[in-house]
Amino acid sequence: MGYRIGLDIGITSVGYAILKTDEKGSPYKIEHLTSVIFPIAENPKDGKSLAMPRREQRGARRRNRRTKFRKHRTKMLFVRSELLTIKQIEAIYSEKKSCQAFMNCEQKH
Structure with a gap:
């Protein structure tokens, strides 16, 4: 004789049942049975x-990480193809950043 446990896990509820089993492992009696319903998460x-604010922030983090990784792969493609060196790429990006800062300063005035 033993026991068998059955679970029903849903989005807003959890249900379970404990069944007694015979020598062959077949259930023959419900020992305990219940369910718990949670309040709506809204x-x-x-x-x-x-969860929407967390989900949006997680999505933004993932987008930023993917964009950064795509840029890194593109830079490494130029380096592996020997079209540019890492120093040349860094110089291009530093010029771009200083140019963007200059443009933002002009637009504000």
């Missing part, structure tokens, strides 16, 4: 998900 004022 803002009561507007109905938006509570």
